[in-house]
Amino acid sequence: MTADDPAPGTETDTEAPAEAAGVEETPRHRLHPFSPVLHGVKTLWVVIAAISWQGFARFGVDVGALIVLGVGVLGLVWATLTWFYTGYQLHDGQLRITTGVLIRSHRTIPLERLQSVEVRQPLLARLVGLADLRMEVTGGTKTEAPLAYLPLPAAERLRTTLLNLSRRLPEATTEDDEAQDTPTEPDDPALVVATRDLVVSQMLSSQLVVVPVAAAVTVALFVWEPDMSFFGLAGLITATAGTLLQPIARAAGNYDFRLYPSADSLRIRRGLTERRTQTVPLHRITAVVVRWPRLWRWKGWVQVRAANAGHSGDGPEEKTSGAFLLPVGDLAQARGVASTALSGPDVLAVPLAPAPKRASWCAPVGRPALGMGLTEDLFVCRSGRISPTLVAVPLARIQSVRVTQGRRQRWLRLATVHVDIAGGLTLPTRAKHRDVGEALTTARRIREATRR
Amino acid sequence: MSAQHPVWETWPGDVDWRPVSPRLVPVRILGLLAVGVPLAAGATLAAWLWWPGPWPQLVAGTAAAILLVRALLTRRAVRSWGYAEREDDLLIRHGVWTKRLSIVPYNRMQFIDVSANPFQRMFDLATVKLHTAAATSDSTVPGLPPDDAAGLRDRLAARAEREREGL
Structure with a gap:
């Protein structure tokens, strides 16, 4: 039905020139014609994985190959149709994306709510010089409508345009042209993470420390009950693969990590197989998180992350705590990165007031790590005895303030100050177990500061 | 208004706390x-079917006791609710065991919900909920007469609106 019915497509196509009199109107664009092939290859992998070895064994290799081929061709046809009906267009400060073969959908992305733009090059796309473009919008639960795939220069140009439009520049068009002429990639990164440090840091992750324990258990099992050795071995292999996967993925994801700061945004480039370039406007950053993982302490390493109101990253870790600004580095680097991200104040120099001694009744282990600081424009809190985590929230980004007091806290005259920031990240943006008076004063001071 | 802990009253000094409807x-x-009665009935039924002896009575008795205590505490819980409209923020406090105070600046408000569940409608009440861009904001004023709720909204x-214009 849809293949013989090009009406929606042509309609939009003819509509575009008619509206082209508008200032920011650009013609409707298509994605790169090679995209269906890349998508088709992706489907092929899914099919192969779905059939798996068992399937091949049951059907026989030739039948299995036929199934794969058939589904592959179908996937390619579908991907081509999808490509044919997908288009995007800039219109009046908004990005419009049209998709859908059976059900047409026109999505409008309000650029003034753009949180960050990421240009991503998966391995295959990288080989043919293509990239996809992903946008994060305030309040979005997932990455908005990836444009896959565009030629790399086009993707970078579009990114610049989108970011400029998102700043709501009064003279967007002229500024655009200038920005497009200037090189999009500054040549000298402010920060490069050495591969050796990255690998060592991931080897010091808590997951890898578990591996020797698992090995010891298996050996013990083998000695104790030789009959169990098969299950032990299988278990060990599964467990090892499982635990190794995350650090390896993280190391590969952050491989060749480079940070390029510019006047009003941070650009992060990273990735071994999949090259990703993410641009985060500085005025969108809602919190900066500095973490001292326990096992890194003797190296003196820390990691820094930034949160924004969009949904950033795709790992479970990044979903809950924001995108890395520094996957591993020393304190001086962390200081630099964090101050750049918050444009100015040195987060690590903010004096932190410890929680009162009696808070040990509420947090016997964690009490010494608890701390809170408040400056002209930052709320800083620290928690975590084993791996201390410091969260710095610009006061201008605080949405609301809460003070809570549990029963035990009431007996001890303690209270917890929470600040709420936009976005779905679960950051510990709270100063736990403060003196009640101090907590209420802090809440009031934060409130007075956000009034400005 | 219950004055259980003076410090919650002192902040920020000149606040006129308004209670929710009794x-x-x-x-x-x-x-x-x-919610509680079907749960208790289910648990009792299960105990009666599978565990002979004194268990059904015990389960029913415990459930009834829990419900009774919760019901008796409701009065205090309701009285602990209070809200105060100030010049440029809204304060809400509530909680019997765990005390909560939340401060929502007007310029951070995204939208306001007024809702009423069937029980609230039976007693002619409504709930006003403020939404900010943060999902963790806790800012609900339950139990307002519909006119008050509409007025507050x-x-x-x-x-x-005014705060936004000032930006």
């Missing part, structure tokens, strides 16, 4: 029973 007590109790909306 009619919220039956609403809350009905809500509690609507309109005032809040107007103030949010």
Whole structure:
């Protein structure tokens, strides 16, 4: 039905020139014609994985190959149709994306709510010089409508345009042209993470420390009950693969990590197989998180992350705590990165007031790590005895303030100050177990500061 | 208004806390029973079917005791609710065991919900909920008579509008 019915497509196509009199109107664009092939290859992998070895064994290799081929061709046809009906267009400060073969959908992305733009090059796309473009919008639960795939220069140009439009520049068009002429990639990164440090840091992750324990258990099992050795071995292999996967993925994801700061945004480039370039406007950053993982302490390493109101990253870790600004580095680097991200104040120099001694009744282990600081424009809190985590929230980004007091806290005259920031990240943006008076004063001071 | 802990009253000094309607007590109790009674009945039935002896009575008795205590506490819980409209923010406090105070600046308000569940409608009450861009914001004022709720909503909306213009 849809293949013989090009009406929606042509309609939009003819509509575009008619509206082209508008200032920011650009013609409707298509994605790169090679995209269906890349998508088709992706489907092929899914099919192969779905059939798996068992399937091949049951059907026989030739039948299995036929199934794969058939589904592959179908996937390619579908991907081509999808490509044919997908288009995007800039219109009046908004990005419009049209998709859908059976059900047409026109999505409008309000650029003034753009949180960050990421240009991503998966391995295959990288080989043919293509990239996809992903946008994060305030309040979005997932990455908005990836444009896959565009030629790399086009993707970078579009990114610049989108970011400029998102700043709501009064003279967007002229500024655009200038920005497009200037090189999009500054040549000298402010920060490069050495591969050796990255690998060592991931080897010091808590997951890898578990591996020797698992090995010891298996050996013990083998000695104790030789009959169990098969299950032990299988278990060990599964467990090892499982635990190794995350650090390896993280190391590969952050491989060749480079940070390029510019006047009003941070650009992060990273990735071994999949090259990703993410641009985060500085005025969108809602919190900066500095973490001292326990096992890194003797190296003196820390990691820094930034949160924004969009949904950033795709790992479970990044979903809950924001995108890395520094996957591993020393304190001086962390200081630099964090101050750049918050444009100015040195987060690590903010004096932190410890929680009162009696808070040990509420947090016997964690009490010494608890701390809170408040400056002209930052709320800083620290928690975590084993791996201390410091969260710095610009006061201008605080949405609301809460003070809570549990029963035990009431007996001890303690209270917890929470600040709420936009976005779905679960950051510990709270100063736990403060003196009640101090907590209420802090809440009031934060409130007075956000009034400005 | 209950003055259980003076420090919650002192902050920020010149606040005129307004209570929610006492009619919220039956609403809350009905809500509690609507969930609690089927649960208790289910647990008792299960005990009666599978565990002979004194268990069914014990389960039923415990469930009834828990419900009774919760119901008795409802009164205090309702009385602990209070809200105060200030010049440029809204304060809400509540909680018997765990005390909560939340401060929502008008210029951070995204939208306002007024809702009423069937029990609230029976007693002619409504709930006003403020939404900010943060999902963790806790800012609900339950148990307002519909006129008060509408009035609060309109005032809040107007103030949010004014604050935004000031930006």
